[in-house]
Amino acid sequence: MNIDAELNEIVEAVRSAGEIILGAKRTAEMVDEKSGKANFVTTYDKLVQETLNRKLLEIMPEAVFVGEEEDIHASIEKGYAFIVDPIDGTTNFIKDYHASSVSVGMTKDGEQFFGCVYNPYLNEMFTAKKGEGAFLNGKPIHVSSNPLSEGVVLFGTSPYYPELTDATFDMTKKLFKAALDIRRSGSAAIDLCNIAAGRAELFFEMVLSPWDFAAGSLIITEAGGKVTRMDGSQITLEKPCSVLATNSVATLL
DSSP: OOHHHHHHHHHHHHHHHHHHHHTOOOOGGGEEEOSSTTOEEEHHHHHHHHHHHHHHHHHOTTSEEEETTOSSOOOOSSSEEEEEEEEEOHHHHHTTOSOOEEEEEEEETTEEEEEEEEETTTTEEEEEETTSOEEETTEEEOOOOOOGGGOEEEEOOOTTOGGGHHHHHHHHHHHHHHSSEEEOOSOHHHHHHHHHTTSOSEEEEEEEOHHHHTTHHHHHHHTTOEEEOTTSOOOOSSSOEEEEEEOSSOOOO
16 A cells, blocks of 8 residues: 555545535525534535545545544544544634635544645645644645744634633633734634644644544644643543644643
């Protein structure tokens, strides 16, 4: 098996999924609600996931596919697995806000192996293979060396967990006072890649699902950054957890 050739094919499959997002025709009928505040799924989330399922398993039929829009998720413990968010930033997509991405993380025997995040609106393709660095459109990227006082903080609001709202904004207020400024994009995958590219210094969210960070967390690590849970423990790809991503210099207060 020529794994590098197959990884290139995976990148092109992700790029083609981004073209589906760019070509979307927005109608009221395309949106369904899931449980939780502002938790939407569109016909395009499903279409992109179905397209990636087919294309990725054509490239690597021995792999398992774990997609956000599935009710039952396969185990990633053995062999190769794809962990996929077809449209990260669905509310942005519905609003035509131009801050959504396709995220594909790939594991080998449960460990992160490859990550690919594509922002079709900016034609930015972020990739990383374990041990080989991180790239944006084929060019190496690296986290910044700025401390928090000279940094930008990115955050997510965990909108499906209203019990975490106060804690989220208490932390955001503290970080806002300590940093240059804060940003909230609505796509965790894009935020993580912006840390990797040195555009911001710290990202946190109280709860994220594995498909939100399976790719972006590896891209940050390969760019020289650090990703843990909020308490400093290791993130997990088997279930939701908190995520703290930094350039390894900026830290929580």
